[in-house]
Amino acid sequence: MGREGIIAKDSPGERVLLLGNEAVARGAIEAGVQVAASYAGTPASEILATIASVADRFGIHAEWSTNEMVAFETAAGAAIAGLRAMASMKHVGVNWCMDPLMAVNQSGVIGGLVVITADDPGAYSSQNEQDNRRYSKMTELLMLEPSDAAEAKETVIKAFAISERLELPVLVRLVNRICHSRADITLGPFKWGRRKGEFKRDRRWVMIASSSPERHRWLHQQQGEIQNIAEQSALNRLEGKGSELGVIAAGITYTYVKDALRCLGLTEKVSVLKIGTYPLPRNVVLQLLDRVNTILVFEEVEPVVEEQVKEIAFDGGKTCTIKGKLTGDVQRERDLNVDAVADSIAHVMRVKYRALTPAKEAAVEESLKITPPRRLLMCPGCPHTPTFFVINQAGRKAAKGKIIYSGDIGCYSLGFYTFEPPRQDTQFCMGASIGVGCGLAHSGVEDIVVATIGDSTFIHAGIPPLINAVYNNASMVVVIFDNETTAMTGFQHHPGTGVTATGNETRKLNIEDIVKACGVEYVKVIDPYNIKESIKTVTEAMRYPYISVIISRRLCMLEWLRKARKEGIKIEPYQVDPEKCTGCKLCINEFGCSAITFNKKGNVAVIDNVLCNGCGVCIQVCPVKAIHKGSAQVGC
Amino acid sequence: MVAKKVKEFNVLIAGVGGQGNLLSSEIIATAAVIEGYRVRVADVFGAAQRGGSVLSHIRIGEEVFSSIIRQGSADVLLGFEPVECLRASRLLSTSCTAIANMRPIYPRDVSIGELVYPSISEIAALLQKMVKKLIYRDFIEIAEKAGSSRTLNVVMVGSLAGLELLPIRKETFQEGVAESVPSGTEEMNIKAFELGYEEIKRAIR
Numbered sequence A: 001m002g003r004e005g006i007i008a009k010d011s012p013g014e015r016v017l018l019l020g021n022e023a024v025a026r027g028a029i030e031a032g033v034q035v036a037a038s039y040a041g042t043p044a045s046e047i048l049a050t051i052a053s054v055a056d057r058f059g060i061h062a063e064w065s066t067n068e069m070v071a072f073e074t075a076a077g078a079a080i081a082g083l084r085a086m087a088s089m090k091h092v093g094v095n096w097c098m099d100p101l102m103a104v105n106q107s108g109v110i111g112g113l114v115v116i117t118a119d120d121p122g123a124y125s126s127q128n129e130q131d132n133r134r135y136s137k138m139t140e141l142l143m144l145e146p147s148d149a150a151e152a153k154e155t156v157i158k159a160f161a162i163s164e165r166l167e168l169p170v171l172v173r174l175v176n177r178i179c180h181s182r183a184d185i186t187l188g189p190f191k192w193g194r195r196k197g198e199f200k201r202d203r204r205w206v207m208i209a210s211s212s213p214e215r216h217r218w219l220h221q222q223q224g225e226i227q228n229i230a231e232q233s234a235l236n237r238l239e240g241k242g243s244e245l246g247v248i249a250a251g252i253t254y255t256y257v258k259d260a261l262r263c264l265g266l267t268e269k270v271s272v273l274k275i276g277t278y279p280l281p282r283n284v285v286l287q288l289l290d291r292v293n294t295i296l297v298f299e300e301v302e303p304v305v306e307e308q309v310k311e312i313a314f315d316g317g318k319t320c321t322i323k324g325k326l327t328g329d330v331q332r333e334r335d336l337n338v339d340a341v342a343d344s345i346a347h348v349m350r351v352k353y354r355a356l357t358p359a360k361e362a363a364v365e366e367s368l369k370i371t372p373p374r375r376l377l378m379c380p381g382c383p384h385t386p387t388f389f390v391i392n393q394a395g396r397k398a399a400k401g402k403i404i405y406s407g408d409i410g411c412y413s414l415g416f417y418t419f420e421p422p423r424q425d426t427q428f429c430m431g432a433s434i435g436v437g438c439g440l441a442h443s444g445v446e447d448i449v450v451a452t453i454g455d456s457t458f459i460h461a462g463i464p465p466l467i468n469a470v471y472n473n474a475s476m477v478v479v480i481f482d483n484e485t486t487a488m489t490g491f492q493h494h495p496g497t498g499v500t501a502t503g504n505e506t507r508k509l510n511i512e513d514i515v516k517a518c519g520v521e522y523v524k525v526i527d528p529y530n531i532k533e534s535i536k537t538v539t540e541a542m543r544y545p546y547i548s549v550i551i552s553r554r555l556c557m558l559e560w561l562r563k564a565r566k567e568g569i570k571i572e573p574y575q576v577d578p579e580k581c582t583g584c585k586l587c588i589n590e591f592g593c594s595a596i597t598f599n600k601k602g603n604v605a606v607i608d609n610v611l612c613n614g615c616g617v618c619i620q621v622c623p624v625k626a627i628h629k630g631s632a633q634v635g636c
Numbered sequence B: 001m002v003a004k005k006v007k008e009f010n011v012l013i014a015g016v017g018g019q020g021n022l023l024s025s026e027i028i029a030t031a032a033v034i035e036g037y038r039v040r041v042a043d044v045f046g047a048a049q050r051g052g053s054v055l056s057h058i059r060i061g062e063e064v065f066s067s068i069i070r071q072g073s074a075d076v077l078l079g080f081e082p083v084e085c086l087r088a089s090r091l092l093s094t095s096c097t098a099i100a101n102m103r104p105i106y107p108r109d110v111s112i113g114e115l116v117y118p119s120i121s122e123i124a125a126l127l128q129k130m131v132k133k134l135i136y137r138d139f140i141e142i143a144e145k146a147g148s149s150r151t152l153n154v155v156m157v158g159s160l161a162g163l164e165l166l167p168i169r170k171e172t173f174q175e176g177v178a179e180s181v182p183s184g185t186e187e188m189n190i191k192a193f194e195l196g197y198e199e200i201k202r203a204i205r
Helices: A003-007 A020-030 A045-058 A068-080 A091-107 A134-139 A149-166 A212-232 A253-264 A282-291 A304-315 A338-348 A358-369 A384-399 A411-418 A432-442 A455-471 A511-517 A531-543 A557-567 A586-591 A617-621 B021-034 B082-087 B120-130 B139-146 B149-163 B170-180 B186-204
Strands: A015-019 A035-038 A061-064 A085-090 A113-119 A170-175 A181-186 A237-239 A245-250 A270-275 A294-298 A321-323 A403-406 A448-454 A477-482 A522-526 A548-553 A574-576 A596-599 A604-607 A627-629 B009-016 B039-045 B053-060 B074-079 B092-101 B133-137
Touching: A003 A015, A003 A020, A003 A045, A015 A020, A015 A149, A015 B021, A020 A045, A020 A113, A020 A149, A020 A170, A020 A181, A035 A045, A035 A068, A045 A061, A061 A068, A068 A085, A068 A091, A068 A113, A085 A091, A091 A113, A091 A134, A091 A212, A113 A149, A134 A170, A149 A170, A149 A181, A149 A212, A181 B021, A212 A282, A237 A282, A245 A253, A245 A282, A245 A304, A245 A338, A253 A270, A253 A294, A253 A338, A270 A282, A282 A304, A294 A304, A294 A338, A304 A321, A358 B082, A358 B120, A384 A403, A384 A411, A384 A448, A384 A477, A384 A531, A384 A586, A384 A617, A403 A432, A411 A448, A432 A448, A432 A455, A432 A477, A448 A455, A455 A477, A455 A511, A477 A511, A477 A531, A511 A522, A511 A548, A522 A531, A531 A548, A531 A617, A586 A596, A586 A617, A617 A627, B009 B021, B009 B082, B021 B039, B021 B053, B021 B149, B021 B170, B074 B082, B074 B149, B082 B092, B082 B120, B092 B120, B092 B149, B120 B133, B133 B139, B133 B186, B139 B149, B139 B186, B149 B170, B149 B186, B170 B186
Parallel strands: A035 A061, A035 A085, A085 A113, A113 A170, A245 A270, A245 A294, A294 A321, A403 A448, A448 A477, A477 A548, A522 A548, B009 B074, B074 B092, B092 B133
Antiparallel strands: A015 A181, A181 B039, A237 A270, A574 A604, A574 A627, A596 A604, B009 B053, B039 B053
16 A cells, blocks of 8 residues: 555554654644645655645645745635645745734634644754744744654644634644654544635734734733643643652653653653643643752753743742753754753763763774765766756856855755865855845955756745846846756655646746746756756856856756656666776766766776766766766776 | 563664665564554655665664664664664664675765775674674675565565564564565565575574
């Protein structure tokens, strides 16, 4: 049975293995979600992908929106019309939503509206590790936080019910280790009733000038009920009777604390308060404060709970010591784990604890010393590799190599790791390549500003800054790395692919039409597999005195491989003739295809025939024509 | 039905993106769920689609909460690639049984001649120091016998079953394999499972 079959299984009580994100999707489906919208972003992507895979069976409208703000607005619109709706996104996506969210929190909704924020503590796949629990204060909305994948499904179901009761959006915070962990999960029944959208005209839907204070007061009146929900929520739980230490564990850290206490043998000596709501349950926190003199708070990223507990202690006249990130007893940055939590507890309780014996520690150190790292690479045959090569070569011709790569979010950001010097000089957020590029262009720097941005990212966030560049005459070269998919997050469709999240054909957005409509006069499409022609075009673009846009278009190699496999196309790897190769390393250092290796002894390049995907672009790159289609003749 | 008395059993899979580690962890975890266990799994990898280090943590048992294996507590290591076994060494318990494929996949910096890859004997000696039992082979050769080097992941699942350290029946693993592998490859993969299973049975006899 495929994943869809498991997700759609109507067998309440059955236990199945689900990914955290699948559990969230299943929870939404069980709760009767009718509109689900998202923009792809790790670690959130599988939530919408999962819903979309079964959307037709359940009568759900599931979409990849152009960006997170539009996803939220789409969900909000449906909720205003009385439907249950959900918007899911990675943590930084919520930054985009703040504009509408800070109005919808006051207008409220009719149907349940759930916003999922998938945070990335440790920033494994993101530009930052911001803590979106801060947004619960900012929006004055209830936020729920499950501790593991199994609890995540139930949390989403509860969130819908609470949202409808309060007529307010409810936020659910996940972290990467929940999104991407699997757990045995008990399936529940589906809520089958489908509602028909109905728009009831109401002044609260018009958040016009001076209407806010009245709605703001309404939001404040809801706070008492939000606090009651927090006090009674099963997501908050005081466990144990120990009085030596009170541990407060928010979200996923509860699982770390449970494992750590067992491994330290301290379960009996410690009381644990599991936290799963923001605001915190004041009365439950006070119960714990009454019991112990010292509190140790675990949470991922910011000291949100720690600060609130201090506030509660102050209001309640409690004098216990509160330790956590602010006191240096818990690591401040990065995601936590059982080892980090065990170390902190052992330190605070003055217990001796070593995870490894000194002998084992020494062997581990010795092992790690001889273990070579594996750096991030672009895939063999990736069209971004020749696009970077072309930009670099053109930069030499047009600007003596003086170019600034104003980068963006996507696979092409790997240009940072692949080359020396890196082919990614700045990276901030979606669309910033062009926006920051505008400022660099106006700053008077001598270098040519080259903004590098992917197709999906361009549609998400690149259009307003491009119009800005034209309007305010920022001279730069924008290169759109169009690989016809959202590759980095798992090959999601977007308006430029002409296919929807549910696999239906739709009108295909033409990127060059958009670029022209923004007012750009110099727009050229190149095929990055045609090196000579592409260098000529990009050189010309760099010499153009105004803004120019190059669309470098070639299907993502991994997508092409899938197609090739289906169509039975044979992949023929290329080889290097060791007699002809001079060992100049241009193919490695300048071109940088990850299938090309180097034989030090023979001082020649060698193509790894397992890795090579047969794009053949290296033939055009090699200055001595040493590369040819593979056969049995060569061996090093 | 087998006894459900496992408190905590940790299987760690260390490999490189593209080796099919994630499918192995899914098969093992699904088998554990079918047998009625509480299971937590974390697949930990960077942003790389292919070629990056991938660690799958599979935790089975009534007292398991976090999906991440803590230092020094992996009961079994399934090593898909030699240096990846070393990279994971901090997590291995001193009573760990390590099954390691000794066919290397060279990191980029090694293949372009910038860094050195340690010798297999050096890797084996270090692993031997850190675990209770080490079984290392060229498991790719075994996978090729099943029909394709790509079945390495299922060979390794078979080897875990062959250890019989986990109270999960062989048939349950086989069921998991048949359900999880791409359609059309079931026969080859069941053979791969069997070859891995037999190899380990022979090794521990």
